[in-house]
Amino acid sequence: xxxxxxxxxxxxCKSGTSVKIECRSLDFQATTMFWYRQFPKQSLMLMATSxxxxxxxxxxxxxxxxxxxxxxxxxxxxLTVTSAHPEDSSFYICSARWTIGNNEQFFGPGTRLTVL
Amino acid sequence: xAKTTQPNSMESNEEEPVHLPxxxxxxxxxxxxxxxxxxxxxxxxxVIHGLTSNVNNRMASLAIAEDRKSSTLILHRATLRDAAVxxxxxxxxxxxxxxxxxxxxxxxxxxx
Numbered sequence: 001x002x003x004x005x006x007x008x009x010x011x012x013c014k015s016g017t018s019v020k021i022e023c024r025s026l027d028f029q030a031t032t033m034f035w036y037r038q039f040p041k042q043s044l045m046l047m048a049t050s051x052x053x054x055x056x057x058x059x060x061x062x063x064x065x066x067x068x069x070x071x072x073x074x075x076x077x078x079l080t081v082t083s084a085h086p087e088d089s090s091f092y093i094c095s096a097r098w099t100i101g102n103n104e105q106f107f108g109p110g111t112r113l114t115v116l
Numbered sequence: 117x118a119k120t121t122q123p124n125s126m127e128s129n130e131e132e133p134v135h136l137p138x139x140x141x142x143x144x145x146x147x148x149x150x151x152x153x154x155x156x157x158x159x160x161x162x163v164i165h166g167l168t169s170n171v172n173n174r175m176a177s178l179a180i181a182e183d184r185k186s187s188t189l190i191l192h193r194a195t196l197r198d199a200a201v202x203x204x205x206x207x208x209x210x211x212x213x214x215x216x217x218x219x220x221x222x223x224x225x226x227x228x
Contacts (some may be wrong), residue, residue: 107159
């Protein structure tokens with residue numbers, strides 16, 4: 001199956017700093033990518049839908065100025081957590097839709113963010 | 117989005133079959149039934165999907181009720197590596213507008 005990678009896999013940062021997480025589709029083009037957040041013992045929560053070349057669509061309750069999403073190419077979307085605080089510590093997971101294929105979604109391995 | 121209902125947790129013995137139920141009474145005619153699983157500290161992994169007919173693949177089988185209001189994921193011979201959270205999700209497949217919304221899933225534990 002298609003592969004989606006995330007970088008970094010784990011990041012620790014100080015409160016107030018910004019952190020960028022990359023999501024790449026390695027062997028297919030993805031017009032649409034999705035970002036999820038998962039707190040311990042909870043399910044994945046969809047944060048936003050990222051469309052190549054246009055603005056992201058955020059789910060209700062997700063602050064677009066805090067979670068900046070850029071989808072500059074068909075294989076790369078980035079999520080920047082701005083002015084991170086301890087409550088932003090979470091597991092961030094992206095997925096990519098295989099647009100030219102059959103619209104299947106493939107998930108990345110996740111990025112563990114810890115804000116001190 | 118149509119909602120699914122799954123038991124919070126299940127336990128099974130290693131090398132025995134496991135039947136994971138999912139209720140989706142408000143499923144629409146265009147909704148496919150997808151199953152994903154998530155191992156600890158990993159992203160979700162696709163397991164199987166179906167529309168009306170039962171489906172088999174190398175990982176599992178999917179049994180879909182005739183009225184499509186429920187389905188069962190079957191792991192034929194559970195191993196310790198099958199311990200994960202299993203999510204049953206409804207989504208119009210092959211749709212550029214579809215997005216995957218996760219419910220709470222079933223946490224499956226396997227006893228050695």
